[in-house]
Amino acid sequence: MSTKKRDVGTRISQLEDGTQRAKPILHQHAREIQPYGKIAKLPIALDETACESSINNLNQILADTMTLRDMYKKHHWQVAGATFYQLHLLFDKHHGEQDEMVDTIAERIQLLGGVSIAMAADVAETTIIPRPPRGREEAPVQISRLLEAHEFILKEARTMAREASEVGDDGTNDLLVSDIIRGNELQVWFLSEHLVAVPLTHPEQAKVASSGS
Ligand SMILES: [Fe+2]
Numbered sequence: 374m375s376t377k378k379r380d381v382g383t384r385i386s387q388l389e390d391g392t393q394r395a396k397p398i399l400h401q402h403a404r405e406i407q408p409y410g411k412i413a414k415l416p417i418a419l420d421e422t423a424c425e426s427s428i429n430n431l432n433q434i435l436a437d438t439m440t441l442r443d444m445y446k447k448h449h450w451q452v453a454g455a456t457f458y459q460l461h462l463l464f465d466k467h468h469g470e471q472d473e474m475v476d477t478i479a480e481r482i483q484l485l486g487g488v489s490i491a492m493a494a495d496v497a498e499t500t501i502i503p504r505p506p507r508g509r510e511e512a513p514v515q516i517s518r519l520l521e522a523h524e525f526i527l528k529e530a531r532t533m534a535r536e537a538s539e540v541g542d543d544g545t546n547d548l549l550v551s552d553i554i555r556g557n558e559l560q561v562w563f564l565s566e567h568l569v570a571v572p573l574t575h576p577e578q579a580k581v582a583s584s585g586s
Pocket of ligand 1: 465
């Protein structure tokens with residue numbers, strides 16, 4: 374080792390001297406504190422069976438909501454055509470709203486004592502929403518895919534809301550009805566209206582008037 378390199382090394386160790394307690398302890402590993410699928414019950418006056426039922430349902434709808442959220446971002450980036458600007462903005466607005474739903478669902482799973490799925494690979498294994506291609510598609514195809522995904526979620530959310538009600542989990546029932554069902558229904562309306570074949574110019578009445586009949 375050259376004298377210069379040794380001098381630099383000595384200077385660093387002198388500078389670090391006395392900082393041991395301020396250094397981060399890196400590369401730590403340990404067993405999980407709660408395995409996926411197990412329940413760490415909290416005192417919320419709800420029995421374990423009810424919690425288990427809601428946690429399982431909510432993890433399914435979480436995976437599907439994360440998938441729909443990400444599909445909105447994909448289409449926000451990849452949209453093309455004359456309606457680019459309005460769809461670019463609308464897709465991002467719906468993405469933000471779906472992201473809020475994701476957080477609400479995931480945090481309810483945790484407060485029920487469960488473990489929320491979180492990572493993309495786990496979401497991909499769990500979701501029932503068909504996988505779109507990596508490439509770009511025309512706007513009506515993008516909208517059709519989004520509408521299909523919304524309907525998957527709405528269908529399961531209605532069933533899950535009834536199940537939550539039956540087991541006495543009013544909080545989960547309220548989340549599914551107030552946030553998920555109503556939120557998705559509203560987004561379906563905004564999307565569906567883009568697939569109505571109404572012309573931008575030459576409405577039917579004008580055509581009739583100009584033809585003189
Ligand atoms: Fe953006």
